[in-house]
Amino acid sequence: MEPGEYEALVARANSGGAMELLQFMRTHKIHQPELVLLHGSRLVKSRGLGNELWTVLEQVFLAAAELGCDQWRDYCLKELTTKFPSSLRVERLKGIEKESLGEWKEAEKLYQKILATKPEDTLTHKRLIAMHKQSGKVPEAIEAINTYLDSFTTDSEVWHELGELYIEQGTLQRAAFCFEELIVQNPRSMYTILTYAELLYSTGDLENSRKYFSLACYVDGANLRALWGLFTCNMALAEKDKSREKSKQFQELQKFTMEKLRAAYKGLGAQGQVALKLLAAVPTVSAS
Template sequence: MEPGEYDALVAQAQTGGSAAVELLQFMRTHKIHQPELVLQHGSKLLRNQWLGNELFVVMEQVFLAAAELGCDDWRDYCLKELTRNFPSSLRVERLKGIEKECQGEWKEAEKIYQKILSTKPEDTLAHKRLIAMYKQQSGKVPEAIESINKYLETFSTDSEVWHELGELYIEVGHLQRAAFCFEELIVHNPRSMYTILTYAELLYSTGDFEASRKYFSMASYLDETNLRALWGLATCNMALAEKDKAREKTKQFQELQKFTVQRLRSAYNRQGNAAGKAALKLLSTMTW
């Protein structure tokens, strides 16, 4: 995507016709999530029947936007037309499941997705709809976790779902399992600061201070100005020193803590506000 390309298409789409079709195609290709824009232009195109071969693709796109925005008339119209034209399509069956979700008919939606998976177990979209459906319902986190684990048995390289599982494990307090998920994410993207820092924090929370320090050190190496990484490193050093009193007497350990605290002091000295002063006061207790 070229800089400004999308904005130019949005402006051109105001004229309708082929420009609006091009915009919707672009949004599908680049996975741009703006349901209001889809409904605005897609509904006009459907009214004017100016679509040709794009008719049913746009109809599905409008259905999804309408379902998300709560526009029942357009949602029902699109689903009715798609069902009439493709009565045996699994793709349309998924849309029926989404409609049931919109109506709060969770059991019916679940039946639809399970039926699709019994016919086509490799249908990733049906799997993900089941997971999303469980997450929307109060008290259904265990079912969501079970569904994700089942999904990952087949699609183990899906980093997005590993992340989702890790967050769910954090939500229910299963930190060691969450750490395993974030370890998988590091394998997929070893330079992701968010993943490295979250993994380091999970290791710290489970009491593995040595491993936690290694990952905070890695994050500090990747971005030496990252305060989250520096605070984590300093905190790990304190925890390790408390755990092993002999460790804090070693010159190497003292130098590492001194270096880390100096970096933090330098950052907060530049702030000059109340938060910065409070941080500096705390840092004065973190060296020995």
């Protein structure tokens, strides 16, 4: 996506560019249901879409279901059901309709029925997970995710979602396992490395936490979150075992961290100067 490209499409949507805008939103997964309903409903009324009509109807249905626009939701679903009476995709849309009405049990029955016929349908699995989250049933969402991951073990998006749910539940060791899986899939992701390091720190695994904060600093030596994490973890280890303060590893890591922090803050203007003053007040530890 080029800078300004989406904004230009929005500007042209009222003068004949609505179809192009909706296609762009689908391709780039842009979530603005108000725009979809505004422009998609006009396109549907025009009836000049050919085979694209069904794609637009589905797009408008999803927007209407989210916004609570019952008339457009019901109209689109009726049209799609008439055209594709045996479609599992349309059955999934019926589940979304039930969700929009707050009929969670009926929606779940529809999703389970689809999965009984087509257990490899990842979209229905994810819809079931989303429904549990939306209805506030976090344990059920976690169970659904674990069932999904039994078959689709490399889905990083779902591993991340599971990790976040475990964090929400305060089950940090299980969350750490999820982020460990994510690191295996993408070993240079700063977000994943740092979150895993912080989870290890929170669970008391300071040695491994320091290793992953060190890895984050290796990947990006100017990342303040990584540098402060390494500094804090190193200090916690020294506090736990005073003899560490005299070790060569401790001295080198603290020196490295402080130098990197000073270098990072020097380029941050007035705010950086405040941080530098605070760093100057941090007591240094020297070997004796």
